[in-house]
Amino acid sequence: MRRVILQAIIITLASMAVGAVVNAIRSDVDAKGNPRRLSWVTPPPPELGPADLVGLEEAQQLWAESRAVFLDARQPEDFAAGHIANAHNLPVDRFAEFYPEVAAWLTPDGHIIVYCDGEQCELSHRLMTQLRELGYRHVRVLHNGWTVWRRAGLPTATGAGR
Amino acid sequence: MIRLVNFVLRLVLGGLFVLAAVIKIMDPAAFAVDIQNYRFLPRAMVHPVAILLPWVELGAGVLLVLGVWRRAAALVIAVLCVAFLVAISQALARGLDVHCGCFGTLAAGRIGWRNLALDLVLLGMAVWLTRWQRE
Structure with a gap:
């Protein structure tokens, strides 16, 4: 079981690494023309004046x-x-x-x-x-x-x- | 017999996770909005999770379908199902009016007990495959 857990951790980290790389290099846009790449920083909530x-x-x-x-x-x-x-x-x-x-x-x-x-x-x-x-x-x-x-x-x- | 059952479970569970992942990867911004609506994670974590989580679903789903590191892949999916279970439960408990975000726009509509039930079924499959599968 220990080996399975280790493999699971590897799967998780490797997948995240791929995701981070793809997010960094992707330049595709959605139907509205907005880039699909997301910023790592979540934008703040809209401020109401x-x-x-x-x-x-x-x-x-x-x-x-x-x-x-x-x-x-x-x-x-x-x-x-x-x-x-x-x-x-x-x-x-x-x-x-x-x-x-x-x-x-x-x-x-x-x-x-x-x-x-x-x-x-x-x-x-x-x-x-x-x-x-x-x-x-x-x-x-x-x-x-x-x-x-x-x-x-x-x-x-x-x-x-x- | 059990081999056939495991084979079918692998294809169904892995396939579902690949599908869910691809939908989210195609529209990370929409997924980020769904996560935010759950009001479950601190705001700073919303975008990082929207970027990374679908790829973990994809990685585990693909490996499960292919049968590579299959028990580990099922374990990853089981852990994800538990996390979804917590997120959905707290949303239902608070009466939040949110979309599931599970399968993007394929499953529109307000979150409900059905989502919880489906997640429990998937969790059961994942635990089974972690426990009763040969490498």
């Missing part, structure tokens, strides 16, 4: 005056279990599938507020990035949106997306 965030108070006001479209970046199951009233579901992981229907509610210059749930949730940040790339200028994140909205006792709804 003040212009990327909307406070609960302002969000609530925009909501009350129907001046913003609220988008829930979570999965349909989570959305159905509870969401901000009048919000639309646009799961960032299934963007292409849900976007065409949601797009009818969006205008390039209108306020769009995206949210997910949890301090660590990056879904809304990713959704914001994707929408901005499509030309929507006023997209902002309501940080930890579902939790802060619910805790404030503001209107919520359940059921699948509309």
Whole structure:
């Protein structure tokens, strides 16, 4: 058995060495034209500036005056279990599938507020990035949106997306 | 009889790992995102793991299919399966909404008990091949 363990260690290290060499010399690109070679350093999380965030108070006001479209970046199951009233579901992981229907509610210059749930949730940040790339200028994140909205006792709804 | 069983197990298990590895090697950036979504590893380790792990899967998978150092190759796969087991379990326990990342986009959708079950089956096969296989 000792010999087997030694061989297993050799297999692991040798494979890693091959991987490191291939990563260093590969120059192929993916469908989007990004190089497939990865940096050894994991990039830091996207920093959100003040212009990327909307406070609960302002969000609530925009909501009350129907001046913003609220988008829930979570999965349909989570959305159905509870969401901000009048919000639309646009799961960032299934963007292409849900976007065409949601797009009818969006205008390039209108306020769009995206949210997910949890301090660590990056879904809304990713959704914001994707929408901005499509030309929507006023997209902002309501940080930890579902939790802060619910805790404030503001209107919520359940059921699948509309 | 047992030789035939071992032969089939080797091809299936090794083949699956080669397939999973090739998909990840073709798109390391997507694999890095999947790893990150598990929120399991420290951020600094995400890219190194995305670069190296698929090659360990590939190396062990190829050797298992070829029957070279077959017990050792099965052992490597068993260890990988245990690591995946821990990662998947903690994601399920925390209710994380993540893709498995196991077979890239071939197995889309949210992670669930099926992934855990499949991993357990693969672990069983790998342990069997480590223990009950002749060189």
